Amino acid sequence: MNVHFTRIKQLAGCALVGVAAMLAAPAHAGVANLDSQAPMVYNHGEKFLDGGLNFTAQISAYVQSLGITDGLGGTILDGSNPNSCGAIIDCPAGNTSKYYAGWNDGSVDVQRGGGFYSLNSLRFSFFAPVGGQPDGSYGQLVLKATTADGSSVTRSADFAGQDGNGHFMFSTWKLDAEFAALHLTNLNISACLFDGNGGCQNMADWAPYAAQFAIDDLDVALPLPGSAPLLLAGLAGLAAMRRRRAQ
Template identity: 80%
Template sequence: MNLHFTRIKQLAGCALVGAAAMLAAPAHAGVANFDAQAPMVYGHGEKFLDGSLRFTSQISSFLQSQGITDGTVGVMLDGSNAGSCGAVIDCPAGNDSTYYSGWNDSSLNAQREGGFFNLNSLRFSFFAPLAGIPDGSYGQLQLTATTDDGSVVTRSADFAGQDANGHFMFSTWKLDPDFAALHLTNLNISACLFDGNGGCQNPADWALFQAQFAIDDLDVAVPLPGSAPLLMLGLAGLAAIRRRRAQ
């Protein structure tokens, strides 16, 4: 009888540990790749859903400070159509699917309705305001994340240069483990331009409305649904065993 009771207790303990591990580990939620989005021009405050995230386009903070809330903030573009950017603006290379481009020093907010999320990686590129500009890395993509405890955490990565045909290239940014483990309630995505003195500015006084970016394939994860009930079940099982032993 004692051996049987000990075995039950061991199994309950294993169930509890397993449930706790499931609660701590995120589940893969998929990729926000914008492929379901139609070509679209976005203004300030306009929203769209993709994957598990709700995105909101935002006009630049400088324009907002001037009381301006009109104008193009972002555009959903078809990477398989080389002419989708028109004759003046140069589309980035290395992406033949739909992607979001942030224009005119703007930013893009991402939130998950009903909870937080983790960001593992994304693809990004500089979105040149004009075709034919010299090769080089002109700035950075900037991530400003708000976590579930109210902390604000930032990360930045340099834009890649051009390919052999003079088009700025998409590259993949795999976030560091510390950032990927954060429980994000809001993610703001923007660009800045190098100022030549070790800084990166948005807006840039010498190049207003030219801190532009393109993003695609945001790889996100969310908590496993049902983990909390499993954990509570394990706790209840242990409590029942302890009561039985006390009797």
């Protein structure tokens, strides 16, 4: 009888090691580079798919609080076309491919249908409402993550300044190891503007609808196909072993 229980314990130990290995197994890496997207305008709630991720445009949270559920959320722009931003808006520099621009204090939600993902890095820029602004960092890109265990985590990084021609520049943000290890179920990306007193605000009183951003090349890690069923099978096996031990 003792030998029987010893073997069950060994099997359970092996199963636990297997589950731990599945949880720690490297995920499939991918990049949502938006290059397959056509230039497009996205209103509030409209979606597009790229790199295994679902993007949902959102208008300003303040505007939503007023009960408004319509309006421009963002656009896909072409960095290789100098006229992509129109006659007034100043396109960021340092990107000759497609990218997403969040407008008018809006944001974008990034999810993975049916599962979680992790974010390693992305490229980003300030999206100036008008050209000819003095050089400097005007604010931050803000990431508000919801994780698989229901917790909320926030990170922010300063926008880069301007190049020699006065265009705001794209830069690369490599997330810290703690954030990159999170299992994200939703990531809300927005912008804020510095208030001169140490704060950074979305929908700033002195510059309403000017917290705008551009993002590109989201480097993500996705769970390997089939890993979830394997994990469930391993957990089911452990449960069966426990029932046998109880008999």
